[in-house]
Amino acid sequence: MSFPLTLAIALPILIPLFSGALSVTGWRSRRVQRALAVIGTGLLLLASILLLHAVWQDGFVVMEMGSWPAPFGIVLVADLLAAIMVLLAAITGFATAIYSLSTISERHERFGYYPLLHLLLAGVNGAFLTGDIFNLYVWFEVMLVASFALLILGGERAQMEGAIKYVTLNLVSSAIFLSAIGLLYGLVGTLNMADIAAKLATVDDTGLVNVVAMLFFVAFGIKAAAFPFFFWLPASYHTPQVAVSALFAGLLTKVGVYALFRVFTLIFNISDSLTHAMLVWMAGLTMLTGVLGAAAQFEFRRILSFHIISQIGYMIMGLALAPLSPLALTGGIFYIVHHIIVKANLFLISGLVYCLRGSYELKHLGGLYRDKPWLGILFLVSAFSLAGMPPLSGFFAKFIVIRAGIEANAWWLVATALVVGLLTLYSMTKIWAEVFWKAAPTEDNATRPASGDLRALYATIAALALMTLCIGLGAQPVFELAQRSAEQLLDPSRYIEAVLGERL
Amino acid sequence: METLMAFVIGVLYATATYMMLRRSIVKLVIGLVLLSNAANLLLFTTAGMMRGAPPLVPEGALQPEGPVADPLAQALILTAIVIGFGVLAFAVVLIRRAYDVVRADDINRMKGTDT
Numbered sequence: 001m002s003f004p005l006t007l008a009i010a011l012p013i014l015i016p017l018f019s020g021a022l023s024v025t026g027w028r029s030r031r032v033q034r035a036l037a038v039i040g041t042g043l044l045l046l047a048s049i050l051l052l053h054a055v056w057q058d059g060f061v062v063m064e065m066g067s068w069p070a071p072f073g074i075v076l077v078a079d080l081l082a083a084i085m086v087l088l089a090a091i092t093g094f095a096t097a098i099y100s101l102s103t104i105s106e107r108h109e110r111f112g113y114y115p116l117l118h119l120l121l122a123g124v125n126g127a128f129l130t131g132d133i134f135n136l137y138v139w140f141e142v143m144l145v146a147s148f149a150l151l152i153l154g155g156e157r158a159q160m161e162g163a164i165k166y167v168t169l170n171l172v173s174s175a176i177f178l179s180a181i182g183l184l185y186g187l188v189g190t191l192n193m194a195d196i197a198a199k200l201a202t203v204d205d206t207g208l209v210n211v212v213a214m215l216f217f218v219a220f221g222i223k224a225a226a227f228p229f230f231f232w233l234p235a236s237y238h239t240p241q242v243a244v245s246a247l248f249a250g251l252l253t254k255v256g257v258y259a260l261f262r263v264f265t266l267i268f269n270i271s272d273s274l275t276h277a278m279l280v281w282m283a284g285l286t287m288l289t290g291v292l293g294a295a296a297q298f299e300f301r302r303i304l305s306f307h308i309i310s311q312i313g314y315m316i317m318g319l320a321l322a323p324l325s326p327l328a329l330t331g332g333i334f335y336i337v338h339h340i341i342v343k344a345n346l347f348l349i350s351g352l353v354y355c356l357r358g359s360y361e362l363k364h365l366g367g368l369y370r371d372k373p374w375l376g377i378l379f380l381v382s383a384f385s386l387a388g389m390p391p392l393s394g395f396f397a398k399f400i401v402i403r404a405g406i407e408a409n410a411w412w413l414v415a416t417a418l419v420v421g422l423l424t425l426y427s428m429t430k431i432w433a434e435v436f437w438k439a440a441p442t443e444d445n446a447t448r449p450a451s452g453d454l455r456a457l458y459a460t461i462a463a464l465a466l467m468t469l470c471i472g473l474g475a476q477p478v479f480e481l482a483q484r485s486a487e488q489l490l491d492p493s494r495y496i497e498a499v500l501g502e503r504l
Numbered sequence: 505m506e507t508l509m510a511f512v513i514g515v516l517y518a519t520a521t522y523m524m525l526r527r528s529i530v531k532l533v534i535g536l537v538l539l540s541n542a543a544n545l546l547l548f549t550t551a552g553m554m555r556g557a558p559p560l561v562p563e564g565a566l567q568p569e570g571p572v573a574d575p576l577a578q579a580l581i582l583t584a585i586v587i588g589f590g591v592l593a594f595a596v597v598l599i600r601r602a603y604d605v606v607r608a609d610d611i612n613r614m615k616g617t618d619t
Binding site for chain 2: 134137138141144145148149152155156157158160161162163164165167168171172174175176178179181182183185186189191234235236238239
């Protein structure tokens with residue numbers, strides 16, 4: 001394999017690391033940090049497109065770090081799913097960086113906002129690209145430390161209270177993950193994921209294998225905010241700066257979902273009845289509790305936070321039904337693509353509403369459609385996409401997942417998915433009616449921050465809304481991409497062969 | 505030795521869980537410290553314990569003679585200890601800041617963001 005191609009896989013990790021380090025050296029200069037944020041994430045976007053192109057051509061791109069051969073050294077592996085996730089991370093990162101320029105105050109910038117942003121992206125991309133289970137843990141921790149610091153940036157009371165729950169549950173998840181790695185290493189004596197997958201098939205002790213599988217299930221379930229492990233998410237996601245909220249909402253839980261997809265297609269056998277039943281129940285209850293939680297909320301970002309949880313349920317449904325229907329995993333991947341863009345955009349819109357009106361509380365808001373009709377339209381595009389209205393991206397995502405459910409005869413899950421879709425629509429119309437449609441409240445105690453230059457915010461939101469529209473109108477290429485990556489996931493021997501090659 | 509370690513690890517997990525279920529945020533962090541140490545010890549023990557056999561290759565040979573201790577597990581827990589240390593240092597600073605803001609060492613008084 002040619003040198004530049006193998007380098008393409010390291011770039012999505014190296015670029016944010018370098019721009020983060022440079023950003024630290026330019027600590028005193030606000031302008032340097034802001035420029036680096038846009039340039040760094042822009043370069044990351046280019047690198048991730050390059051990587052996706054390379055993976056689309058070759059199927060797998062593998063790089064052995066330090067030229068240590070595969071089962072012994074750490075490998076970076078990009079299959080289509082990883083490349084798609086990296087591209088989505090880059091899109092979210094770039095959008096957030098531009099959005100941050102106008103919304104993050106100088107005080108927050110001085111606390112090191114931009115270096116942390118780069119570090120978070122490096123951690124997320126590392127987690128997507130690594131082919132080594134312990135290295136995955138390390139990237140998780142890199143991502144977590146950056147997210148801890150971003151979460152409490154500013155140091156308000158709500159942030160502290162949210163952060164304690166977020167930090168505790170995520171550290172518990174890390175400890176469970178580490179314990180699972182320990183037991184797995186004791187079983188097979190290797191850390192390379194492809195090697196583990198090959199060797200675990202020969203292990204007879206199915207009891208212990210199941211225990212390890214369940215430990216991974218719980219650890220990643222906490223990261224993905226699935227039922228019943230989601231409590232850290234609604235307690236913390238509405239507290240930080242809105243750009244941080246958007247980045248977290250788009251990316252962090254999806255890293256957990258990605259890890260579930262990776263581990264339960266490659267390493268553990270998902271058609272095992274226990275794992276399958278657990279995933280099915282988890283998917284259904286995650287969808288339901290998330291959307292019911294949202295129905296009880298009357299704060300813009302809290303409603304959106306609960307909807308993250310319910311949407312995670314659809315992705316897990318795609319994974320859970322994978323052994324029963326070939327379409328299911330395709331649907332799950334399509335759902336991730338759609339969800340990251342739409343959810344990040346909805347948070348960005350809530351931030352713009354805050355810039356205009358100075359509140360996230362629905363009862364303090366109103367009448368925005370009269371003042372800013374275009375913002376209303378942009379919100380409707382994203383909100384309807386989230387609820388699954390044709391011809392937006394959410395319709396096709398839900399359609400594929402539900403179609404797979406029908407093929408798999410999982411009627412209860414299909415019914416839940418449809419009801420949850422309806423309730424999502426209810427939630428979105430609630431926001432629409434309260435924020436945009438109803439008359440503005442007359443008592444004007446809402447403190448209106450000085451509205452600066454908001455053009456960058458509109459541009460970011462419009463670009464992401466356009467992306468939703470494009471994925472909806474031109475669903476075929478995205479569907480093919482999702483389908484090919486699902487095929488790769490469903491045939492783990494290809495991954496194993498790509499990593500271990502003839503050494504197998 | 506393995507049996508003893510198994511008991512130690514089990515007690516550590518149990519104590520950690522108990523401490524994390526307390527209302528005090530200080531005890532919460534102590535629980536997290538114990539939990540991370542329990543996981544490290546588990547990693548150390550499951551890789552197989554061996555005494556007095558360092559993984560050294562004698563001069564002129566291509567591989568060590570006889571069974572040797574697994575160096576990888578030790579590298580792993582070294583990494584895990586360092587990461588755990590960093591993260592827990594953050595947690596300690598966090599509870600201090602939280603105490604400054606809330607003026608209470610009690611999780612029940614930190615329900616503002618729940619519903």
